[in-house]
Amino acid sequence: MSMLGQQAVFAPTSRFADRAYLAWGTVATAYAIAFLQRVSPQSVSLNFMHDFSTDAAGVAMLASSYFWGYTLMQIPAGLLVDRYGVKRVVLCSMAASSLGSAAFALAPNLLDVFAARLIVACGDALVFTALLKLVALSFTDERFGVMSGISQVSGYVGGVLATTPLAAAVTGFGWRACFLFIAGVGLANLAFAKVTLKPDPAPRSNKTLKSVVVAARQSLSHIANWGCAMTFASHFAVVTTLSGVWGIPMVAHFFNISPTAAGTPLLAFMIGNAVGSIFLGHAADRAAAALDGALIRICSLRMILIAMLLPPVAHAFGLVYVTIVFTALGLVAGGTVPLVLKCTKKLYTADLIGVGASVNTTAAGIFAGISQPVIGFAMVAASRFAATDATQGPAAIGDAGYGILIGILLLMSLPGIAGPLLMRGKLIIR
Structure with a gap:
């Protein structure tokens, strides 16, 4: 009986831990994509200038639109996560980032490019706050520091992908195809997050x-x-x-x-x-x-x-x-x-x-x-x-x-x- 009891306790605990890491993995992936989106202009700027017959000022607008959207959502980011919970905020964030990425890839003019990047940034701005909240809820205090540090590094993985790998992909397939692919990866991650993230209600807050x-x-x-x-x-x-x-x-x-x-x-x-x-x-x-x-x-x-x-x-x-x-x-x-x-x-x-x-x-x-x-x-x-x-x-x-x-x-x-x-x-x- 003792051994059976220990197995009964161990199995749910193990499953809970596995789900916690899977849930963290989906949000960490979303943060990596967000970081990639932020630093991607350098890898597409030359193709972008050619396709839209623009110059460095056009690339500057591309970068500026992301910063404005990112800024717009910073103050309410923590409030939204506290009020509505990690799952709902993250799913909305992933959806905005993916749809914005697809719109960017299909944009016919600079005005649509600006709007698409603004949408991407508004979604990406929520990810890291939600990721830290998820770490705090899912892991013990003894694991919080380590998981927070690894969470930050997950963003740098996205930054790595935005350099040589993205530049090579843009050269081989074109920047529009690359961002459609990024949108597809984001939507796939959204579907996985919907299954793995625990639907805990948002805590009450004054x-x-x-x-x-x-x-x-x-x-x-x-x-x-x-x-x-x-x-x-x-x-x-x-x-x-x-x-x-x-x-x-x-x-x-x-x-x-x-x-x-x-x-x-x-x-x-x-x-x-x-x-x-x-x-x-x-x-x-x-x-x-x-x-x-x-x-x-x-x-x-x-x-x-x-x-x-x-x-x-x-x-x-x-x-x-x-x-x-x-x-x-x-x-x-x-x-x-x-x-x-x-x-x-x-x-x-x-x-x-x-x-x-x-x-x-x-x-x-x-x-x-x-x-x-x-x-x-x-x-x-x-x-x-x-x-x-x-x-x-x-x-x-x-x-x-x-x-x-x-x-x-x-x-x-x-x-x-x-x-x-x-x-x-x-x-x-x-």
């Missing part, structure tokens, strides 16, 4: 959208919280612009190689990002007493690495050098996020960390969304002004344009130095 907005507004009355938002916004906008929009076109231009070959440095960046988020995240715990100084140093290092990608330097040292620089950038970028999250928890406390995350991510989306058209127009203007860069047509971006890109990214990095200085007083008090 939170309203108005209360979240009021808390967010009150938080911005503290200069230190502005500093935290500035720090994350600078990091997010700079890294995403370089690694998700212009990285592959820039490397392809520097060395006159195909987008597939040019994806190698960006692939190294994504791998470095995953490694940095895991290993440098442990260093963030040791830097708890000096978070402001650590953030300033890591931002300064990022600026040095970005400056090392200036066109004359890249031409002089070659593709291997550029790959090494992008790998180092990935390590730095991965190590930045844990530092910012620790600052967010210190400044907002555990009770309001959701508000803090919403404020930071909203600021990042606004900064990234505003900066993309500016970058695109500046790159076009600089390339046209430089006579030697006009040989490949009016839409081509040359050394002058990419030099302007690096210069603007360095300017966009400056809030990452000013932000920790604004946080310093409150971090010390905490």
Whole structure:
């Protein structure tokens, strides 16, 4: 009887654990697809410019539309998950992302492209919040840290797929076919998630959208919280612009190689990002007493690495050098996020960390969304002004344009130095 009893207890527990991991796998896959969607413009930009007879400004609009949709949904994301539960929110998110991806693939003009990417971003914006909520509900406290870290890495897997693999697929099958395939994968994952996700009711909550907005507004009355938002916004906008929009076109231009070959440095960046988020995240715990100084140093290092990608330097040292620089950038970028999250928890406390995350991510989306058209127009203007860069047509971006890109990214990095200085007083008090 004793053995039978133990088997009876073990079997349901094992089945519950298996279902928990399957459910997590579906949402983690959705997050990987969302990350792929975010950084995919770099792999399709050249084909996109050709098909729509546009230039860097058109690619900038493509990137900007995603950031605006992502920003739009950040503040209500946590509220929606708390109110309606993980399953309903995730299913709606997957549906929006898949349908938006299909609409993007079939878009006949730039206006439809903008609308489709906006829909994709609104869906993708909910995924990571829901994923963390699912981890908290499905796994013990002892497993939460590990599963949260692996959940973050699942996004980087999507980022890896958006580099060389996506560039190769676009070259072989065309960007429209690739995004129709991504939409199909998303719909298949949606069907699997509908079966595996537990239909638990949403917990009762006294939170309203108005209360979240009021808390967010009150938080911005503290200069230190502005500093935290500035720090994350600078990091997010700079890294995403370089690694998700212009990285592959820039490397392809520097060395006159195909987008597939040019994806190698960006692939190294994504791998470095995953490694940095895991290993440098442990260093963030040791830097708890000096978070402001650590953030300033890591931002300064990022600026040095970005400056090392200036066109004359890249031409002089070659593709291997550029790959090494992008790998180092990935390590730095991965190590930045844990530092910012620790600052967010210190400044907002555990009770309001959701508000803090919403404020930071909203600021990042606004900064990234505003900066993309500016970058695109500046790159076009600089390339046209430089006579030697006009040989490949009016839409081509040359050394002058990419030099302007690096210069603007360095300017966009400056809030990452000013932000920790604004946080310093409150971090010390905490």
